[in-house]
Amino acid sequence: MKPFIVSVSPHIKSEETTGRIMWSVSASLLPAAVMGAYFFGPRGVITVSLCILTAVLSEYLYQKALKKEITINDGSAFLTGLLLGLNLPPSAPFYIPVIGSFVAIIITKQLFGGLGYNVFNPALIGRAFLIISFPKLMTIWSEPTAAFVMMDAKTGATPLGILKEEGYARLIEVFGDQMNLYSQLLVGYRAGSIGETSVIALLIGAAFLMYKKYITWHIPFSYLATTAVIAWIFGGKGAFFTGDPLLHLMSGGMVLGAFFMATDYVTSPSLKSGQILFGIGCGFLTMLIRLKGGYPEGVMFAILIMNCFAPLIDRGFKTTFFGAQKK
Amino acid sequence: MPLSVFRGGIHPPDKKELSSEKPIAETTPPARVVIPFSQHLGAPCKPVITIDQEVKKGEMIGEPTGFVSSPVHASVSGKVLAIGEFLNAMGRMVLSAVIENDGKEEWTILQDHPDYMNLPSEAMKEKIKNAGIVGMGGAAFPTVVKLSPPKEKPIDTVILNGAECEPYLTGDYRLMLEKPSEVIEGLRILMKVLGVQKGYIGIEDNKPEAVTTLKKAAAGESSVEVCSLPTKYPQGAEKMLIKTITGREVPPRALPMDVRVVVQNIGTAFAVFEAVRYGKPLIERVVTVTGEGIREPKNLLTKIGTLVSHLIDECGGLKDDNLKVISGGPMMGFAISSLDVPVTKGTSGIVAMPEGEIVHAEDFGPCIRCGRCIEICPMGLMPSMLSIYAEKGLYGGAKEYGLFDCFECGSCAFVCPSKRPIVQLVRLAKSQVKP
Numbered sequence: 001m002k003p004f005i006v007s008v009s010p011h012i013k014s015e016e017t018t019g020r021i022m023w024s025v026s027a028s029l030l031p032a033a034v035m036g037a038y039f040f041g042p043r044g045v046i047t048v049s050l051c052i053l054t055a056v057l058s059e060y061l062y063q064k065a066l067k068k069e070i071t072i073n074d075g076s077a078f079l080t081g082l083l084l085g086l087n088l089p090p091s092a093p094f095y096i097p098v099i100g101s102f103v104a105i106i107i108t109k110q111l112f113g114g115l116g117y118n119v120f121n122p123a124l125i126g127r128a129f130l131i132i133s134f135p136k137l138m139t140i141w142s143e144p145t146a147a148f149v150m151m152d153a154k155t156g157a158t159p160l161g162i163l164k165e166e167g168y169a170r171l172i173e174v175f176g177d178q179m180n181l182y183s184q185l186l187v188g189y190r191a192g193s194i195g196e197t198s199v200i201a202l203l204i205g206a207a208f209l210m211y212k213k214y215i216t217w218h219i220p221f222s223y224l225a226t227t228a229v230i231a232w233i234f235g236g237k238g239a240f241f242t243g244d245p246l247l248h249l250m251s252g253g254m255v256l257g258a259f260f261m262a263t264d265y266v267t268s269p270s271l272k273s274g275q276i277l278f279g280i281g282c283g284f285l286t287m288l289i290r291l292k293g294g295y296p297e298g299v300m301f302a303i304l305i306m307n308c309f310a311p312l313i314d315r316g317f318k319t320t321f322f323g324a325q326k327k
Numbered sequence: 328m329p330l331s332v333f334r335g336g337i338h339p340p341d342k343k344e345l346s347s348e349k350p351i352a353e354t355t356p357p358a359r360v361v362i363p364f365s366q367h368l369g370a371p372c373k374p375v376i377t378i379d380q381e382v383k384k385g386e387m388i389g390e391p392t393g394f395v396s397s398p399v400h401a402s403v404s405g406k407v408l409a410i411g412e413f414l415n416a417m418g419r420m421v422l423s424a425v426i427e428n429d430g431k432e433e434w435t436i437l438q439d440h441p442d443y444m445n446l447p448s449e450a451m452k453e454k455i456k457n458a459g460i461v462g463m464g465g466a467a468f469p470t471v472v473k474l475s476p477p478k479e480k481p482i483d484t485v486i487l488n489g490a491e492c493e494p495y496l497t498g499d500y501r502l503m504l505e506k507p508s509e510v511i512e513g514l515r516i517l518m519k520v521l522g523v524q525k526g527y528i529g530i531e532d533n534k535p536e537a538v539t540t541l542k543k544a545a546a547g548e549s550s551v552e553v554c555s556l557p558t559k560y561p562q563g564a565e566k567m568l569i570k571t572i573t574g575r576e577v578p579p580r581a582l583p584m585d586v587r588v589v590v591q592n593i594g595t596a597f598a599v600f601e602a603v604r605y606g607k608p609l610i611e612r613v614v615t616v617t618g619e620g621i622r623e624p625k626n627l628l629t630k631i632g633t634l635v636s637h638l639i640d641e642c643g644g645l646k647d648d649n650l651k652v653i654s655g656g657p658m659m660g661f662a663i664s665s666l667d668v669p670v671t672k673g674t675s676g677i678v679a680m681p682e683g684e685i686v687h688a689e690d691f692g693p694c695i696r697c698g699r700c701i702e703i704c705p706m707g708l709m710p711s712m713l714s715i716y717a718e719k720g721l722y723g724g725a726k727e728y729g730l731f732d733c734f735e736c737g738s739c740a741f742v743c744p745s746k747r748p749i750v751q752l753v754r755l756a757k758s759q760v761k762p
Binding site for chain 1: 333334337339340566570577578579581650651652653658659660661662665680684685686687692693694697698699701702705706707708709711729732738740743744745746751
């Protein structure tokens with residue numbers, strides 16, 4: 001008879017695995033990726049594919065070289081590549097996604113100790129690195145074509161870019177009227193990063209993640225609510241309480257960031273109360289950058305800055321032990 | 328009375344259907360028994376027998392050596408073959424007596440005391456103490472100690488723990504169905520000993536038949552209330568049970584008596600009844616032998632000292648692909664390395680698991696800080712932090728995160744998507760720092 005296995009209790013475990021979570025999050029981004037492919041054509045598809053490929057390959061080679069366990073099957077490198085790809089402009093030359101993914105996986109994740117130990121969201125550091133290193137290339141936005149052909153699309157400005165440079169009135173003019181602006185933003189027919197434009201596609205994915213309890217409302221809703229309130233109070237020109245919160249919620253990387261990036265387990269607080277504070281901080285910083293900063297969009301830097309605070313927030317919001325005197 | 332459910336908890340598949348409809352059956356008497364002198368928390372007993380001595384069933388073979396200790400008795404009649412160190416289910420070598428069963432089932436004197444409820448409470452306590460009764464839910468804490476709270480800690484409530492929240496186990500369930508009035512009498516005795524007016528029996532609502540049966544049996548007793556509790560592991564943990572039934576929270580590192588409560592297991596109450604009425608010592612108990620790796624799961628009334636191998640033979644043997652055998656339940660039980668270990672007073676079940684049910688301990692990854700363990704920890708701890716600190720050898724840090732509040736229910740390790748051995752790391756840390 002074979003010897004028995006002896007191990008410490010518990011002897012049964014749930015079916016949930018890290019791999020299943022990572023692959024599910026990747027799957028939830030499928031609608032957004034499909035819309036990105038539809039709007040930005042083969043260039044978009046190639047950019048995202050290059051990101052994923054480089055991310056997975058970088059992780060594999062790094063672990064191989066250092067004789068560590070190869071963990072590319074856990075889906076986390078794939079997810080990082082996918083997220084970075086969806087966050088890139090469709091018109092960037094093809095070495096851009098390769099460099100970005102390399103930075104995301106090697107510098108941000110592996111050099112900090114691999115999965116679970118990175119301080120910053122790898123995909124966002126990859127993108128921040130690119131924006132700082134290639135500011136021009138990273139801010140050329142092509143208009144969506146919705147014609148799946150390889151061609152040099154017209155370049156245009158993102159809604160937030162127009163808002164920053166030319167003002168709200170001009171933005172409405174470009175889109176025809178306010179309703180048209182909202183509906184275009186909802187569907188995603190606008191210039192922007194490959195996977196960030198279609199709010200409706202992103203919300204479908206987010207709903208799936210919330211249904212599966214892979215994410216909870218705490219971070220995204222506190223993030224979105226804070227953004228909306230600040231946009232409403234301070235977003236208008238000249239007078240308070242005249243801003244357009246819907247515009248701010250649906251443009252830029254807000255939905256992608258709030259539901260898929262800020263909720264990254266590793267780089268956000270573990271405690272629900274802390275997560276709300278984290279979301280509020282993200283919203284505040286995003287709007288600070290959008291309204292007062294040099295960049296038209298602030299989601300990326302806001303989340304990265306709040307990533308630094310995540311461990312501190314967890315420390316501050318310790319749990320109450322069972323039976324302890326409640327203050 | 329409003330139930331205030333504890334926070335957190337998990338819902339593992341309960342798998343009770345494997346054995347829940349099997350009435351308690353008596354195990355074929357084994358040819359020999361191995362009775363450890365330490366089956367309880369506290370000081371081991373001192374052997375009072377010699378090799379070759381003939382003992383009778385129920386005869387005391389080991390006497391207690393302190394306040395927190397408990398005597399052990401022969402579970403068969405026959406000759407003492409050996410006294411020495413034998414392997415127990417926890418993997419330790421403990422002093423034990425081997426008794427050859429002569430098959431005569433000759434008892435020491437048993438005395439029926441039909442008027443037992445009118446015994447003075449001191450006499451009841453003495454009987455419970457002499458019967459060697461310990462908590463039969465698993466921890467095996469001497470019952471008489473729980474029944475002797477210091478004067479400054481008045482008790483106003485006794486709770487019988489019928490939650491049986493461990494998956495697979497059905498021994499308490501069967502006992503509640505088959506011996507409801509004895510269980511209630513046991514509770515009444517416990518209440519009388521403690522001078523308490525209110526007794527509860529807490530049963531998870533996945534056992535509605537037990538709730539109905541006990542409610543019927545307790546119909547005339549206004550002082551006994553049968554509570555149907557939400558099914559949620561670890562509902563049967565003392566602190567959780569007290570919280571759900573009375574709303575009181577036992578403070579960190581304090582005991583149930585600090586909130587005026589004593590909790591006893593169903594099997595213990597039954598044993599208390601038998602001890603006080605008949606003077607019967609604790610020499611047998613119900614053991615659920617179950618799991619996907621067992622051919623024919625059963626609830627067996629088993630003599631203490633019966634080897635697990637005997638019980639498994641009694642249940643048709645192990646299936647070929649069986650890989651793990653657990654003494655106790657799958658959440659808090661011990662995996663055993665050999666089937667030649669004896670059933671003791673705290674053995675609630677034997678669970679055999681084939682390959683398909685096992686998660687191999689070596690396949691674990693880093694903590695991804697998903698926070699699932701924090702959400703479900705019934706003690707309000709951050710198991711993720713405990714495991715990370717322990718993994719890095721920073722045991723002092725683990726202590727700050729409530730290391731010693733953890734009672735190792737295993738809920739965190741159950742939900743962990745990285746399959747981290749959190750309980751193992753917690754135990755490691757506990758062994759390395761002082762509380």
